[in-house]
Amino acid sequence: MNSEYQISEEEFNLREEIYKYLKYWPWFIVSVFITLLTAFVFLKFSNSVYRSSATIIIKDEDTKSPGSGISSFADLGFIDGLQTSSIENEIGLLESKRMLTKTIESLDLNIEYYAKNLFVAREIYDNVPFRVSILQLNKVKLYDFVRNERNNFIIDFKNENGVNITNAKSGEKFKLKYGEPGNIGFADIVLRENKDFLINGNNEIEYSFVINPISSIVSRYSSRLEVMLVDDNSTLIEISLKDEVPNKAEDIIDQLIIEYNKEAIIDKNLVASNTAEFIDERLKIINFELDSVESDKEAFKENRKLTDIQAESELFLENASEYKKKRQEVLTQVQLVNAMLNYLEDGSNSDLLPANLGLEGDGVNKQVTNYNQLVLERNRILEASTLKNPTILKLDQQIDQMRSVIVKSLNRLSANLDISMKELDNEAKIIQSRISSVPSIERQYRGIDRQQQIKEALYLFLLQKREENSLSLAVTAPKAKIVDHAYTSGQIAPRSKVILFGGLLVGLIIPFGIIYGKNILNNKIKNRDELEKKAKQISIVGEIPKIDKKQSHLITEADRSVLAESFRIAITNMQYLLINKTDKQKGIKMLVTSTVKGEGKTFTSINLALTLANMGKKVIVVGADLRNPQLQRYDVGSRKQLGVSDYLINEDLKLNELIEQTKYNKNLDFLTSGSIPPNPSELLRHRRLGEMLNMLEEQYDYIILDTAPCMLVADTFLISQYADLTLYVVRASYTEKALLQFPIDSKKAGKLHDVSFVLNDVDFANFGYGNKYGYAYGADKKSFWEKFRERF
Structure with missing residues (x-):
């Protein structure tokens, strides 16, 4: 049973919490309407942002391929490992402002x-x-x-x-x-x-x-450009750009790829051009030397009238053919090594080393390859920097170290060739002893012929490499292969559904937050529920609605307003509290008080009296607040009249002479507080107070005592002993919740008896059951907009 009751109570509380917000439904409607309208206007006037992207593959360079621009260097032994830079470097190059600047300039995007x-x-x-x-x-x-x-x-x-x-x-x-x-x-x-x-x-x-300025455009698009690796195990790169104009973004991406390929081709052609210059220079020297040797050979034969020396010495030279071949190869290598050493001595850090000349030894070839890679990197960075750049200084240091290593490697190779030459010379001595019978003419001729063959072989070799290098210059394959051209995937901002949903959510949150914050910060009684929860020991006999300034604050005869009906309900509820006292022959005394001033005691007293008078009861309102009388506000003529204080002081005064019939109703009389005395508490202890109330009981059905706030002075407690019923006025949105403990303690201590609350000045949104269920007796049916305005 307890469990069912607890569940029912929790359900009821949840409904009450929801109702706290539902009764302000116009706030939610207006807030949602404004936020949705704001979101719609934002979407209408904001620029859409699109994402465009393209995909490329960075092709690996093969230094041994004949079509490669650096294959000549590889055959010459100058390059090893000059392949594609790491993919992170290529991504960095694509993202660089230099590449973006070239792109912006090409498209005139400034x-x-x-x-x-x-x-x-x-x-x-x-x-x-x-x-x-x-x-x-x-x-x-x-x-x-x-x-x-x-x-x-x-x-x-x-x-x-x-x-x-x-x-x-x-x-x-x-x-x-x-x-x-x-x-x-x-x-x-x-x-x-x-x-x-x-x-x-x-x-x-x-x-x-x-x-x-181009720089500002570059800065703008640099922050929007994204270059990322699609897969860690591939060279597939995605280039994306966010912009308000999709066609523009697509053109930027496509042009960026074009500029990247242009620069890659320039780099490859730069290596081939340096190789071509080196080969042409060597061809001039070898051609001159070859002409000199052939001229010497021709003059030798003419002077000695020789025809076919080969036929005469063929038998002797068969054994020497292998020696000649090896010696020729070694001499060729020596020439190449010396040429490389001379080139290194004359060159600078910005010059590339010739490659693919046919040097033996993989170590030297790898070192020359790495050297040219460093020179290319240095020249590329130097285009957008100065010689004092730390990166340039670091590269210069690496180039110097690599140059020193190459020189040592060439010197080592030269020493190895010298050893090989000595071994061949020893072999030549043996052969020489075998052909010692050959005439000195033959020997001289063979020496000249040998020099011719060496020069001719080197000349033909360089001619072949020049053609291969020319072919590589003619082939300009792009480094970046386009997988997908730039395309726009769709709009990424603003996201209409998200913004509209956000507007709806904000529209609900704003009034919810205001109402929640208002409830949290509010320390005053607002409605009947709060009053009941804070003071369960005291019953509530009635709620009085808030009255507009334009409306009358006093009830008239045949009044059908909500104000009049609320006092009728209060009087009906009071009858149950006075059930044991209605059979007495004398009038009923009602004491009206509150905690502090301004809570509507006099207002409640007057309208309560008017309601009873309209019912045919004989009623008098007694101004029992001797310190700050308010009853005179409702009867201008009574402000100078004598009243309760005067009656208590002057025993010669007759009570009937002080009572004044009001202009509001023939059944309603006023007994004002009179002159403000210096000692109100002492006067209220006077015996004449009881006598006065006894006399009024004989003449009236109801005596309503408008007293002072009981928390501020003790006057009310002195009068409460005469009262049959105490009406304690609490004003909504005015009386602090903490002050409700005072009437509870006063009732518990016996200072007040037969206490009941009257909740005054209740907002229409919080007013009783009439508002909650849309029914108020005696009230005209209101339009939607009137109800809407009342909610605010």
Whole structure:
């Protein structure tokens, strides 16, 4: 049974909590309407943001491939490991402001075009009736115009002789003709018609253009650009950009890829160009040496009248063929090593080393490859930096160290070749002893022929490498292969559903928060429920609604207002409290008091008396507040009359002479408080007070005592002993909750007896059952807007 009761009570409390907010439903409706309207206006006037993206693959460079621009270096032994930089470096290059600057300059994106329709100006990119070209730009003046917001120009096409351009900020006008240059303050521009323009049916559109510094555009798009690796195990890269104009974002991404490929091709061609210069230089030297040797050979034969020395010495030279071959190879390597050493001595840190010359030894080839990689990195960074950049200094240090290592490796290789040459020389001595019978002429001839063959072999080798290098220059394959061209996936902001839902949520939260905060911070009694919870020991006989200033504060005969009905209900409830006293022959004394002043004691007393008088009862209102009398406010003529205090002091005064019939009702009389005495408490202890009340009991059905606030003075407690019923007035939104403990304690201590609450000045939204269920006896039916206004 207890469990069921507890569940029922909890359910009831939950309903009451919900009702606290539901009764303010107009607040919620207005708040939701305003927030949704605000969200709709925001969506209407805000610019949509789109996300455009493209996907590329960074191709790996194969240094051994014949089509590669660095294959010649690999064969020459100068390069090893000059392959694609780490993917993080390529991402960093794509995100760099230098690449973005080239892209912005290529597309002329520092010039922005706008179309204003009604109140909103939106950027347009493709469909614009004109194009602006900058012939000459003064950057200093441009920054000054931008700082003062004078870089926006409005186009007027109504000029028959050309176009009027108006500075939107300063109002300065310029007249230009299509195709002819004109000055707008900081730049010389040319205006051209856009033949691809699709005519818009709305003639009220206002077109304008804005010229910004390239650096500001780069900074704007740098924060919106994202370059990320799609997969850690691949070189697949996604480039995305957020912008309000999707076509513009797509063009930026595509152009960024083009600029990246251009730079990659330039880097590859730079290596091939340096190789070509080295090969051409060596070909000139070898060609000169080869001509000299062939001339010596020709002169030798002519002087000695030789024809076919080979046939004569073929038998002897068969054993020496292998020696010649090995010696030739070693000599070739020696020449290449010496050439490389000379090139290293004459070159600087910005020069690439020649590669693919055929040096033996993988160690030297790898070192030259790494050296050229460092030189390329240094030259790339130096384009946007100075020699004092810490990165440049670090690279210079690495290049010097690598150069020293290469020199040591070449010296080591040269020493190895010298050893090989000595071994071949020893072998040559053996062969020489076998052909000692060959005439000295043959030996001299073979020496000349040997020199010719060496020079000729080196010459042909360099010619082959020159052709391969020329082929690599002709092949300009892009480094970034496009997987997906730039496309727009859709709108990412503003998100309409989220914003509208957020507006709805905020619209509900705002009144909820206000009501909740108001309830939390409120320390005053608001309605009947709160009064019952705070003071369960004292019953409530009635609620009195709040009255507008325009309405009458006094009840009239046949009054059908909510105020009159609330006092009738209070009187009906009081009958149950006076059930044991209604059979007595004398009148009933009602004491009306409150905790502090301003809670409506006199108002309650007068209207309670009027209600009883309208019912045919003989009623008198006694002004028992001798300190701050308020009864005189309702009868101007009584302010100078004698009253209770005078009666208590002067025993010669007759009570009937002090009673005054009111103008409100023939059954209602007033006995005012009279003169303000210096000792009210002593007067109220006078025996004449009891005698006065006894006499009034004989003459009236109801005696209503309008007393002083009982918390402030002890006067009321002196009178309460004579009262049959004590009506304790509590004013809604005025009486503090903490003050309710005072009447509870007073009743418990016996200072007040037969106490009942009257809740005064209750807001219509909190007023009893009539408002909750939409029924109030005697009240005219109100319109929706009147009810709505009452809620506020």
